[in-house]
Amino acid sequence: AQTVTQSQPEMSVQEAETVTLSCTYDTSESDYYLFWYKQPPSRQMILVIRQEAYKQQNATENRFSVNFQKAAKSFSLKISDSQLGDAAMYFCAYRYQGGSEKLVFGKGTKLTVNP
Amino acid sequence: GEEVAQTPKHLVRGEGQKAKLYCAPIKGHSYVFWYQQVLKNEFKFLISFQNENVFDETGMPKERFSAKCLPNSPCSLEIQATKLEDSAVYFCASSQLGESQPQHFGDGTRLSIL
Numbered sequence: 001a002q003t004v005t006q007s008q009p010e011m012s013v014q015e016a017e018t019v020t021l022s023c024t025y026d027t028s029e030s031d032y033y034l035f036w037y038k039q040p041p042s043r044q045m046i047l048v049i050r051q052e053a054y055k056q057q058n059a060t061e062n063r064f065s066v067n068f069q070k071a072a073k074s075f076s077l078k079i080s081d082s083q084l085g086d087a088a089m090y091f092c093a094y095r096y097q098g099g100s101e102k103l104v105f106g107k108g109t110k111l112t113v114n115p
Numbered sequence: 116g117e118e119v120a121q122t123p124k125h126l127v128r129g130e131g132q133k134a135k136l137y138c139a140p141i142k143g144h145s146y147v148f149w150y151q152q153v154l155k156n157e158f159k160f161l162i163s164f165q166n167e168n169v170f171d172e173t174g175m176p177k178e179r180f181s182a183k184c185l186p187n188s189p190c191s192l193e194i195q196a197t198k199l200e201d202s203a204v205y206f207c208a209s210s211q212l213g214e215s216q217p218q219h220f221g222d223g224t225r226l227s228i229l
Contacts, residue, residue, distance in 0.1 A: 033215065043204060045220035052215060089156060100171035101146055101210070103218060105158040 002027045004094050006106035013082045014114050020067075021077045021109050023092030031097040034068070034075045039108070040088040048090070051075065053097075079111075087113045117141060119221035121207050122189075127227045128197050136224045137189040140209030146170070147190050148208040148218060149182060158206075164190065194226075202228045 003026045013019035025034070036048040051059045051068050058066050063083075067076045079086055092106040120139040128134045140147050149161040160174040164184040175182070179197075184190040194201055204225050208218040 035217065037220075043223050045206060045208075045223075047217050047219075050215075050217055091158070100163060100173070101218075102148060102160040102163055102171055102174075103150070103158070103208075104160070108156045 002029075002094055002096065002104050004092050004104050004106040006090075006092055006109050008109045009107070010110045010112070012112040012114060013079070015082055015084060017082055018078060018080045019082055019111065021079075021090050021092075021111065023075045023077070023106055025073050025075065025092075025094050025104075027073070027094065027096070029096050029099075033095045033097060034066075035093040035095070035103070036064070036066070036075075036077045037091045037093060037105075038086075038088045039091060045091075049077065082113050084113050084115060087111055119207055119209050119219055120189075121205075121221035121224050123224060124222065125225045125227070127229060129229050130199060131196055134194045134197050134201070134226055134228075136192045136205050136207075136226070138191070138207030138209075138221060139189040140207070141219055143211065144209035144219070145212040146210045146218075147184055148210075149190075149192050150206045150208065152204045152206060152223070154203070161192070161205075197226075197228045199228050202226060 032053045034051045038046045049061045063080045089108045093103040122137045147164045151159045162172045163170040179195045182192045204223040206223045208220045210216045210218045
């Protein structure tokens, strides 16, 4: 079974600095998708960024970028120029291509942004 | 609509009572998913639908949980004879047909069992 591990239960960063959240996963599949979701205290689940496993180029969305290392099964999220509004729980998720489409989530990392 | 709409936002039930949660997916989305987020923030997949057909129910507790997605009606998740451990936030998500389509989440229903 696929598993997703987020080894940092909590992280903190100073406003305007850069922070990296870690995620590793375990799968025997070669085609899959990876996602980072943000969950603020309002409990909305907001898609931050996604990566297709067949793409070598790392995905980028404005201040958010990933470091996707397929061989190492690693998918870290980098947040640049951190803002107070970035404070939230961040969940890494895996979805197998061609399977049931369900997301497998990590346990989350709580990010605090200090002014 | 353009958002996944979940109702109610908060539902309180006494232990042993029935709970029913509703989800209206985004118009045009073929897939609907239900997830349970317990207090430790862990997400558990429950069930998914492709249109009105069950697609994957491997996460559903067999005895007390049931779900439906009928044409022209919101999808529903029903829990019979609720237990304290059912207290959680239940999220519905929907997505379009297609391999790379992301899931869009509703705001969740917080179920409190007293």
